[in-house]
Amino acid sequence: MKVLVFGAGGFLGSALVRRFVAGGHTVRGLVRNDAAADALRAAGAEPVLGDLLTDPAATVAHAAAADIVVYAAQLLLEPERRTVEALIDTLAGTGKTLLFTSGTGVLSQRTDGEWSEDTFTEYDDFTPSKYIGGRVDTENLVRAAGSRGVRGIVVRPAMIWGHGRSPMLDGFRTSIEKTGTVCYIGRGLNLYSNVHVDDVAEIFYLAAEKAPAGALYHAVSGETNFRTIAEALARRHGVPARSIDLSEGVEIWGTFAALIVFSTCSRTRAPRSRHELGWQPHPDRLDVLAELDLPVDVT
Template sequence: MKIFIAGASGAIGGHLVPQLVARGHEVVGTTRSAAKTAALRALGAEPVIVDALDPDSVADAVARAEPEVIVHQLTALSGPPDFRHVKRMAEATDRLRTEGTDHLLAAARAAGVGRFVAQSNAMWMERSGGPVADEDGRIEPNPPADIARSVAALRHLEEAVTGITWGDGIALRYGGFYGPGTGISAEPGAVMTEQIGRRKFPIVGGGGGVWSLVHITDAASATVAAIERGKPGIYHVADDEPASVRDWLPELARALGAKPPRRVPAPLVRLLAGKGPVDLMTRARGVSSEKIKRELGWAPRHPTWRTGFTEGLR
């Protein structure tokens, strides 16, 4: 198939593009930066520079590409997490998940695209119903005020994509990425790895928030499965072992050769960084990926972060 990947130069694009090319697909990949076109070409994609917030730029690129599938991987999450300025840090990604999604969907409909696959996020599942949610679970309806705009942007993306009637709309709720090309890897410059090494990524409160993680190559292979044979709706993409922050974060620090993470009282973090980061660290729910395994035959190469941290960070 001919596949148009919006945001192909991001973390997942570096793994998704070569997997698709290896399977015989033709890939057109967008980037905002001319400096990244050579890297996309080296991966096997035809690069195109697109401003995802300009509807005319998006419509023109999609019309020229004439794809059968559009994959929405647009984010603006590079750089170190700034928990003291959560709203400002997330603003660009929020616009890509709202305005950017709408522009891509309009272009897809005009071009007769049959399938639309979009990146969502599993970190903000509704904070009730047990430690692990399946796809029947919804995005948290009452998030902390300082993160409400970002959660609403996720909700907008999912509703817009899965609500299309002219094609197959698929939203992938990914767990937290780790591995080469992400912020958690053994590569120089990996931003979260550096923060963990400096003990600036602490366990907040009791660290009881449950996170689902996924190696970036597994996230890419799940996306390939959704592109090739997914059904309209939502799929969770994560490994088989959701775990509390207090369990997985010390293991990650150990795998990186760093000192154990500090422990910081929740009220202090709430005062300095707001309620959103505290909620993620203390109330988050994990997700089950049984649906994508059952329906699409996907299986992660790293079924647990325990081996993934020791074998898959390089």
């Protein structure tokens, strides 16, 4: 199959490229610079230069030549929705596959550092996040694309980590750079369920092979609260860990990350991924704390 990955130069996108190449597919990846293009070639994929913000029409047009389109780009909600609409228009009537990357942030609850007993499967109703819940509308566009002859599938990863990298762990490291301490909000009992990036890529691969149109899958393999992560990272760097309030969190991480990530709780399970796709996370990739001892991969 011919696979096109949008966002192929990113943390998740590069893992998706590796998995589909390993599966014997012909993979092309949308990237924005020559350095990312070189990395794709090294991974056995063909780079395609494009930019969804500056030249969306020409960039989306590349999807017409693919059998499987994987959207793993990072855009704000409204540009993301417009891009997905354009992709569905491009693929309409072909029966081709569109895999859309959402995230469990859509069901996160602001708790200001407190734990929530609520945990959600792919089948459960929830109140969408005030801040990022609008992405559910885009999910629904993808899931309804079967009516237009597109096999649309949504994957919601939890907090992704692996190979010394994680946007969440990077945020904790930012607090060290700015304050000399590892910070968490409130009591730090809140958390995002988490999953290794290679296990996320495996769900996409399995979904491309056998998921029905309109399917929704979670990618999650464990959970560790933020204070535990912060204290472990503090020991690793020989600095203190400390509690902060939301206002200081905004100063450290910015409003978006403080509200969407560090002050919220997002707990999920993935029974549909496990039962319908036969997915199981690798037994050696279940402990996010083990990741703290790895060197940070900046490639």
